[in-house]
Amino acid sequence: MDAADRPAVVIDNGTGYTKIGFAGNVEPCFIIPTVVAVNESFSKDSRGSGKGNWLAQHNAGVMADLDFFIGDEALTRCRSSSVYNLSYPIQHGQVDNWDSMERFWQQCIFNYLRCEPEDHYFLLTESPLTPPENREYTGEIMFETFNVPGLYIGVQPVLALAAGYTTSKCEMTGVVVDVGHGATHIVPVAEGYVIGGSIKSFPIAGRDVTLFIQQLLQERGEHMPPEESFEVARRVKEMFCYTSSDILKEYGKHDREPSKYIKHWTGIKPKTGAPYNCDVGYERFLGPEIFFNPEIYSSDFNTPLPTVVDSCIQSSAIDTRRALYKNIVLSGGTTMIKDFHKRLQRDVKKIVDARTDASDARHGGDVKSKPVEVNVVSHPIQSFAVWFGGSVLACTPEFYSACHTKAEYEEYGGSICRANPVFKGMY
Amino acid sequence: MILLPSPSRFLLQILQSRLQNPEKAVELDCHSVEFDDVRYHIQFSVKNPQSMLLSVSLPTPPPEIVFFSGLPFGAIEAIKGAYGVLVQILDPPKDGYNLTMKLNLSKLPPDEEQRHALLVKIASVREVVLGAPIRIILKHLASRKVAPDLDRLVALVHRPNESFFLVPQAEKVTIVYPMRFKDSVDVVLATSFLQEFVEARRTAGLNNAPPCQWSSSPPMDLREAPPHSVTANAGFVTFVIFPRHVEGRKLDRVVWSLLTFHAYVSYHVKCSEGFMHTRMRRRVESLIQVLDRAKPEVEKPKKSSPRRSFKRLSLKDARANSNS
Ligand SMILES: Nc1ncnc2c1ncn2[C@@H]1O[C@H](COP(=O)(O)OP(=O)(O)OP(=O)(O)O)[C@@H](O)[C@H]1O
Numbered sequence: 001m002d003a004a005d006r007p008a009v010v011i012d013n014g015t016g017y018t019k020i021g022f023a024g025n026v027e028p029c030f031i032i033p034t035v036v037a038v039n040e041s042f043s044k045d046s047r048g049s050g051k052g053n054w055l056a057q058h059n060a061g062v063m064a065d066l067d068f069f070i071g072d073e074a075l076t077r078c079r080s081s082s083v084y085n086l087s088y089p090i091q092h093g094q095v096d097n098w099d100s101m102e103r104f105w106q107q108c109i110f111n112y113l114r115c116e117p118e119d120h121y122f123l124l125t126e127s128p129l130t131p132p133e134n135r136e137y138t139g140e141i142m143f144e145t146f147n148v149p150g151l152y153i154g155v156q157p158v159l160a161l162a163a164g165y166t167t168s169k170c171e172m173t174g175v176v177v178d179v180g181h182g183a184t185h186i187v188p189v190a191e192g193y194v195i196g197g198s199i200k201s202f203p204i205a206g207r208d209v210t211l212f213i214q215q216l217l218q219e220r221g222e223h224m225p226p227e228e229s230f231e232v233a234r235r236v237k238e239m240f241c242y243t244s245s246d247i248l249k250e251y252g253k254h255d256r257e258p259s260k261y262i263k264h265w266t267g268i269k270p271k272t273g274a275p276y277n278c279d280v281g282y283e284r285f286l287g288p289e290i291f292f293n294p295e296i297y298s299s300d301f302n303t304p305l306p307t308v309v310d311s312c313i314q315s316s317a318i319d320t321r322r323a324l325y326k327n328i329v330l331s332g333g334t335t336m337i338k339d340f341h342k343r344l345q346r347d348v349k350k351i352v353d354a355r356t357d358a359s360d361a362r363h364g365g366d367v368k369s370k371p372v373e374v375n376v377v378s379h380p381i382q383s384f385a386v387w388f389g390g391s392v393l394a395c396t397p398e399f400y401s402a403c404h405t406k407a408e409y410e411e412y413g414g415s416i417c418r419a420n421p422v423f424k425g426m427y
Numbered sequence: 428m429i430l431l432p433s434p435s436r437f438l439l440q441i442l443q444s445r446l447q448n449p450e451k452a453v454e455l456d457c458h459s460v461e462f463d464d465v466r467y468h469i470q471f472s473v474k475n476p477q478s479m480l481l482s483v484s485l486p487t488p489p490p491e492i493v494f495f496s497g498l499p500f501g502a503i504e505a506i507k508g509a510y511g512v513l514v515q516i517l518d519p520p521k522d523g524y525n526l527t528m529k530l531n532l533s534k535l536p537p538d539e540e541q542r543h544a545l546l547v548k549i550a551s552v553r554e555v556v557l558g559a560p561i562r563i564i565l566k567h568l569a570s571r572k573v574a575p576d577l578d579r580l581v582a583l584v585h586r587p588n589e590s591f592f593l594v595p596q597a598e599k600v601t602i603v604y605p606m607r608f609k610d611s612v613d614v615v616l617a618t619s620f621l622q623e624f625v626e627a628r629r630t631a632g633l634n635n636a637p638p639c640q641w642s643s644s645p646p647m648d649l650r651e652a653p654p655h656s657v658t659a660n661a662g663f664v665t666f667v668i669f670p671r672h673v674e675g676r677k678l679d680r681v682v683w684s685l686l687t688f689h690a691y692v693s694y695h696v697k698c699s700e701g702f703m704h705t706r707m708r709r710r711v712e713s714l715i716q717v718l719d720r721a722k723p724e725v726e727k728p729k730k731s732s733p734r735r736s737f738k739r740l741s742l743k744d745a746r747a748n749s750n751s
């Protein structure tokens with residue numbers, strides 16, 4: 001049987017979470033934190049004392065190079081034993097530690113999917129603006145270590161756009177607002193091609209929301225074990241946060257009816273096992289507010305996300321702008337915050353309308369220009385839209401011809417991975 | 428992870444999440460492929476949320492192996508034995524699969540521990556089905572008998588179109604694996620891995636482990652095997668299993684390890700390749716440092732965070748970053 005007859009493996013490596021699964025499925029098989037717990041005592045020693053050290057470890061019954069864990073297991077191991085250190089191989093959407101990344105992939109393939117990498121084509125994803133060297137590194141690891149027969153590296157927002165493929169008529173023109181854990185990108189795509197010059201980054205993502213909530217909770221004097229506080233803040237964020245339409249009004253609502261708005265979090269102290277409580281109040285809407293009023297979080301950045309989305313569209317070719325406003329697609333876990341899409345749509349619409357009104361006024365106010373349709377598209381799978389788009393595309397017959405093959409790699413080397421053709425399936 | 432575990436993580440996760448959130452009884456239709464071309468297809472309907480339709484497809488058997496109604500011998504009995512009242516085997520199975528079972532999850536035992544054990548057993552369906560013949564043979568070995576109705580040399584499928592061989596006797600069972608790899612680098616690594624493996628068996632602590640041998644040509648035991656099945660580019664591995672190795676609860680682990688020996692070697696070959704790459708990257712890194720030191724002093728470019736530019740990633744600051 002040929003590898004092309006088996007479903008391709010689709011892996012979307014994110015800063016926060018990695019989504020792993022097979023093409024053709026609607027959901028990834030696994031969504032696990034992108035983290036590796038490594039036994040540092042080993043990698044430090046191994047630099048100097050070659051063989052003797054290996055023997056010592058062998059005799060101690062440890063296969064030291066396999067002494068590591070990924071995902072949730074990594075987090076629990078690290079909590080219960082001081083031998084392990086956590087390494088986050090991806091920072092701000094870019095692979096940053098290739099040793100950890102390779103180990104992470106190894107376990108994704110053999111321990112989670114349990115598949116033989118030689119038997120499947122692979123579709124991996126990368127953040128926009130990834131330097132071509134990284135792509136070459138990825139290719140090297142995939143072809144050399146894992147012997148994959150074919151590899152395609154998709155750009156995350158393009159895949160997110162392709163996620164709409166089955167639900168409606170496939171629209172490959174739109175702006176993707178991908179708000180993940182470590183990076184936010186606003187990427188205009190026209191007919192499947194990224195409009196490279198117009199990509200905008202936004203320095204705030206899910207991790208920042210968590211950090212902000214953690215800080216607010218701490219400042220308010222809520223008691224929780226410090227080593228747990230980031231994790232608690234994340235859970236609180238995912239369970240209770242929502243986007244308000246106006247913070248002043250929201251403060252008012254909370255103050256009038258605290259019992260209705262204040263939520264409670266109950267946890268257990270890891271050391272003593274004693275339960276603890278904390279209240280969650282203003283954090284619920286202040287956390288997500290940093291996308292719309294960044295100055296409350298950061299002193300050196302104050303352009304709101306809707307303004308960045310608008311300027312992104314304004315910087316692309318004039319004849320695509322209307323189509324882009326009409327299809328603003330959300331992707332990434334952080335866009336799951338309640339009512340995020342409503343607020344974004346309202347604020348972008350405000351900016352656009354103000355601009356139209358101003359230009360109408362400049363022209364004397366006799367002719368009214370046709371109002372611009374602003375449409376923020378939200379769908380239930382948006383938290384793993386990138387993965388889903390990959391899953392859909394990797395099922396099309398064109399996928400296999402767009403892949404770089406092992407034979408090509410052996411002929412030309414890693415540089416073939418620098419460019420990844422946009423293929424027919426994307427229209 | 429040193430050994431491949433028997434239960435499929437994916438199946439177990441689906442089962443557990445079904446039972447934990449019965450209110451989320453959504454429709455589910457998904458598939459997954461494991462090493463050696465074992466495929467699963469899982470279906471849940473909204474109408475009948477407690478009933479799981481699980482189809483399994485096995486590697487295509489080579490010509491010397493006969494399946495009985497699509498399954499290895501003893502598999503049906505093994506399934507019934509393992510899942511009892513839970514299971515109903517559908518005949519014929521879904522198109523393209525060797526086995527389709529309907530599992531009634533409402534009949535799981537109420538006791539937490541027993542229930543978990545049974546879920547793990549369902550997730551280990553591969554071991555139950557493909558391992559059925561070895562289990563029969565080894566069970567007889569435990570009571571020092573030879574299973575009836577067997578040839579002198581038994582071939583069992585473990586990979587698509589490939590088999591491994593057992594010579595069942597009353598006092599011992601000899602097992603031979605022809606080892607084949609596609610990639611030429613893998614062949615070299617696997618060969619040396621296997622030689623080390625045999626070597627390691629000789630160390631003092633492992634006196635009680637099954638004896639094992641590696642040879643580049645087919646061992647005598649395979650005299651009667653069909654010629655196409657005794658070609659191997661990474662040699663032949665032979666284990667001898669004695670009754671003491673399969674006593675009581677050891678049996679399960681032995682069945683699984685024997686069934687997946689090839690996958691185990693293949694996994695470790697890939698791991699060593701990864702390990703070597705790590706070493707190679709470090710080496711390159713240290714050589715680059717030497718070169719850097721030789722350069723005349725120029726102003727160091729500021730490291731711009733968060734985005735690193737087109738400069739080649741250097742391992743040292745990659746590691747520094749990840750600790751920050
Ligand atoms: N329901 C939710 N409400 C709010 N935030 C959520 C929700 N679900 C997930 N998140 C957050 O989304 C982030 C993860 O999103 P995602 O998996 O898209 O990021 P990623 O792909 O790992 O990162 P990136 O794309 O930036 O590299 C986390 O910060 C997580 O806390």
Ligand SMILES: [Mg+2]
Nearest residue numbers: 014180332386
């Ligand atoms: Mg992402």
